[in-house]
Structures are given as structure tokens and as C-alpha cells.
Amino acid sequence: xxxxxxxxxxxxxxxxxxxxxxxxxxxxxxxxxxxxxxxxxxxxxxxxxxxxxxxxxxxxxxxxxxxxxxxxxxxxxxxxxxxxxxxxxxxxxxxxxxxxxxxxxxxxxxxxxxxxxxxxxxxxxxxxxxxxxxxxxxxxxxxxxxxxxxxxxxxxxxxxxxxxxxxxxxxxxxxxxxxxxxxxxxxxxxxxxxxxxxxxxxxxxxxxxxxxxxx
Amino acid sequence: xxxxxxxxxxxxxxxxxxxxxxxxxxxxxxxxxxxxxxxxxxxxxxxxxxxxxxxxxxxxxxxxxxxxxxxxxxxxxxxxxxxxxxxxxxxxxxxxxxxxxxxxxxxxxxxxxxxxxxxxxxxxxxxxxxxx
Numbered sequence: 395x396x397x398x399x400x401x402x403x404x405x406x407x408x409x410x411x412x413x414x415x416x417x418x419x420x421x422x423x424x425x426x427x428x429x430x431x432x433x434x435x436x437x438x439x440x441x442x443x444x445x446x447x448x449x450x451x452x453x454x455x456x457x458x459x460x461x462x463x464x465x466x467x468x469x470x471x472x473x474x475x476x477x478x479x480x481x482x483x484x485x486x487x488x489x490x491x492x493x494x495x496x497x498x499x500x501x502x503x504x505x506x507x508x509x510x511x512x513x514x515x516x517x518x519x520x521x522x523x524x525x526x527x528x529x530x531x532x533x534x535x536x537x538x539x540x541x542x543x544x545x546x547x548x549x550x551x552x553x554x555x556x557x558x559x560x561x562x563x564x565x566x567x568x569x570x571x572x573x574x575x576x577x578x579x580x581x582x583x584x585x586x587x588x589x590x591x592x593x594x595x596x597x598x599x600x601x602x603x604x605x606x607x608x609x
Numbered sequence: 610x611x612x613x614x615x616x617x618x619x620x621x622x623x624x625x626x627x628x629x630x631x632x633x634x635x636x637x638x639x640x641x642x643x644x645x646x647x648x649x650x651x652x653x654x655x656x657x658x659x660x661x662x663x664x665x666x667x668x669x670x671x672x673x674x675x676x677x678x679x680x681x682x683x684x685x686x687x688x689x690x691x692x693x694x695x696x697x698x699x700x701x702x703x704x705x706x707x708x709x710x711x712x713x714x715x716x717x718x719x720x721x722x723x724x725x726x727x728x729x730x731x732x733x734x735x736x737x738x739x740x741x
Contacts (some may be wrong), residue, residue, distance in 0.1 A: 440624075442658060449653060479693050482652045482660035487688040523688060572684050 397575060413469045416602055421451040423598040424591070431594075436589040441526040443485060443587040447475035450481035450489070469475040471497025484572055488520050488533060510544040517541050530570035531581065533588035536560045540596055550600035557600075559594035561585060617723040617732045618645035618671035620679045621716050622664055622686045624657045626650035632680075632713050639717050642722040647671035658688045664693035668705060676704035676729035678736065680716045704729065710736040 416431050424431075424447045425537075431444030453476050454461070461476075474493030478486050497517035500509075517537045526532045539560040543553040562585065569581035619636060623629040629650030636646055647667035652658030668677055679694075681687045687707060694705045706729060708715055719736040727735070 440657070442652070444653070446658065461704075478661075479662050480653065482658045482685070482689065484685040484688050486661065487685075487692045490692065523691065 395541075410462045411608065412606060413464075413466070414458050415471075415606065416426045416599060417451075417454050417461065417473070419456045419598050419602045420595055421455045423594050424451045426475055427591075428432075431587055431591055434585055434590055437580050437584045438569060438577055439484055439587060440483075440573055442483060443591065446483045446485055450486065452476045453477075453480040453482035467497050467501030468496070471501065472562055475599040484524065485533075485591070488524055488588070489560075491523045492516050492520050492537070510541065510547075513544055514541050526571040529567060531567035531574065531586045531589070532571055533565050533586070533592040535564050535567070535586065536592040536596065540592075542558045543546055554597040557593040557596035561589040566591040615675060616644045616673060616726060617675045617719075617729050618647070618668075618673040619720050619723060620646075620664070620667045620671050620677055620717055621648040621650075621712065622657055622659060622667070622679060622681045622690055623648075623650045623712060624682055624686060626655060627721040628682065628712070632716050632717050635713065635715050636720045640720045643724040644720050645671040645673050645677075646720070659689045661689045661692040661696065664690050665696050668693060668697060672701070674704075676706065678719050678723070678729065678732050679705060679707045680710065680712050680719070680736070681707060682712050706733045708736045710739050714739050 428448040431447060431479055432441050434528070435441045435443035454473060461472055464472060471494050474490045474497060475595055477493065478490030480490065490534035496512050498513055499512035515536065520537060521527065521534055524532060524534070528534055528538050536557050539556050540553060543556050548556070564586040565583060567582065567586070568579060569575045569577065569586070574581045574586070610696040621629050621632045621636070623632065627650070629648035633646055633648040647670040649663040649667040653660050668679065671677055679690050681690050690707050694702050697705065708719065718739065719732045722732045722735045
């Protein structure tokens with residue numbers, strides 16, 4: 395029992411640094427690409443995806459200390475709520491649902507739930523929220539491939555590579571959801587902004603995890 | 610207890626604060642103070658967009674024990690309204706419905722129905738008859 399307690403303490407301490415680092419690295423990635431994401435969104439949507447995401451990650455950054463003090467599962471859920479409250483657009487509820495569901499799964503079933511399982515359930519929840527299917531030219535077209543990589547316990551750089559190629563793959567798709575769907579065939583030939591931000595964040599997270607060494 | 614608490618409430622959600630407010634003005638002109646009414650429009654900075662906390666505040670402000678019918682314009686308005694309804698808590702969430710109806714026509718016809726004391730299901734059905 396004693397060993398387990400020490401393990402848990404170490405894990406909580408490690409998580410504390412992990413959450414703060416992930417928030418920082420994701421915020422920096424979004425800030426650096428906010429204009430580009432807006433540009434992509436202007437082509438087939440309303441042009442505010444970068445601004446919306448940046449607003450959400452700025453909020454996360456300002457709450458970073460409080461979030462880092464929480465146990466991992468709870469921190470992930472709170473990050474989702476913060477994104478819902480601050481991102482707006484369709485991206486807020488979609489990214490928010492993803493993180494809230496991951497946090498809840500990890501929190502309720504503890505050690506029995508592994509990340510691929512929690513992630514898979516959360517991606518299904520995002521699909522329900524957006525009433526979208528794979529191939530509809532949405533962030534799901536990145537999330538499902540990322541889930542497949544997690545299931546086969548791929549290395550972080552393989553997950554990042556898969557996310558980026560999956561996002562590029564949306565260029566050939568016709569949008570079925572969101573405002574891009576109003577464009578019909580004219581949406582073909584443009585990368586989906588949601589898939590693009592999703593790949594950007596996945597890569598940032600994977601790079602961070604690869605280099606992360608608990609203090 | 611006045612009619613304001615008994616009648617179904619109406620919430621209007623648009624990406625544009627002007628559209629949301631203008632639609633609410635039309636509803637008010639139609640039914641006066643007889644139904645609880647609120648609108649949410651724009652993103653957190655007041656630009657075009659939608660955000661869940663604003664919608665949550667609107668639903669709470671138009672709250673009625675008889676329920677609230679929510680009218681939305683485009684995609685994000687609907688998804689953010691769904692999030693706002695979940696944030697209300699399960700007790701109230703069951704008494705809020707997002708209507709599949711045109712924003713202006715739906716809100717006005719629903720408010721007219723609500724002002725006569727119709728239950729939420731009737732208010733929603735009347736508005737949704739407008740959709741093809």
C-alpha cells in the first residue's frame with residue numbers, strides 16, 4: 395500500500411508539471427498559427443477559427459496555475475470546460491466535449507481505463523455533438539486516425555505524423571457539416587481549418603510528451 | 610404569480626447581436642411582456658459569433674417553470690446552445706428545447722403560442738411546422 399501511495403504522489407507531481415507544460419506548448423502553437431487558421435477558415439468558413447482558438451488558449455494560459463494543481467483527470471475536464479466557455483464557434487463545444495469526456499472517463503474508472511479507450515469514447519462524443527461522420531471534412535478526420543495510432547500504442551512522432559497527413563487528406567473531401575457545407579463541391583481543394591488546428595495541437599502535444607521528463 | 614412565470618420562455622441565439630436583438634424586438638412587439646424573453650448574440654468580444662456562457666445567461670434570464678424554447682441561426686449557435694443547456698444541470702435541461710425552425714418566424718410564432726399558455730411541446734411543434 396505504501397508503495398502505491400508514493401507512486402500516486404509522484405504521479406500527481408509529475409502531472410502538475412505536465413499540465414502546465416502542455417498548456418504552454420499548445421497555447422504557443424495556437425498563437426503562432428492563429429492568423430494562418432483564420433486564413434484557412436476564410437476560404438471555406440467565417441474566418442474566425444484562429445481568433446476563437448487563441449481566445450480559448452489565452453484563457454487556459456491565465457488559468458494554468460489553478461489547472462495544474464488539480465489531479466490529471468480533473469484538470470483535463472476543467473480544460474474542456476474552459477475551452478467551451480471561451481472558444482465559441484463550433485470549435486468550442488467540439489474541443490470542449492473531447493476534453494471533458496476524456497477527463498470524465500479517466501476520472502471515473504481510474505486505473506482501469508487506459509488513454510486509448512477514454513480517447514475513443516470522447517471522439518464518439520464529439521461526433522455526436524457535431525452530428526458528423528468520418529469523411530465529412532471535420533476535425534473528426536484527424537481524431538479518428540489519432541485514436542487508431544493510440545490503440546496500437548504508436549510512438550508520439552508516428553501519432554503526430556499521422557495527424558498531419560490526416561489533416562492534409564481533408565483537402566480532397568467535400569464538407570458535409572458546418573458553414574463549409576454550404577459551399578458544396580467548392581469546399582473541395584481546401585484543408586479543413588478544424589482538422590488543421592487538431593493536427594497542430596496533436597503535433598505540439600506529441601513533441602512535448604516525447605521530450606517530457608518528470609521532474 | 611403573473612403570466613411571465615407560467616408561460617414558456619423564448620430565447621433567441623444568433624451569430625449577430627443585431628439579428629438576435631432585432632428578432633427579440635419583433636417577438637416583444639407581438640406578445641408584450643406575457644412571455645419571458647432573452648437573446649444572446651455574438652462572441653465574447655461582441656463580434657459575430659456565438660458563445661455558450663452568453664446563451665446560458667439568456668436561458669436563465671428567460672427561465673420559466675414551463676420550460677424554454679431556444680431558436681438558433683447557424684451551426685455554432687446550435688452546438689453552443691446544446692452545451693449551455695447541459696451546463697444548466699439535468700433538472701432544468703429537460704425543460705429546454707432547441708427548435709428546428711427559422712429564427713425570426715419560428716420565434717414569433719412560438720411566442721404567440723406561448724403567450725396563450727401552451728405547453729413547451731406545443732410551442733415547439735407549432736414553430737417546427739414552419740420547417741420544410
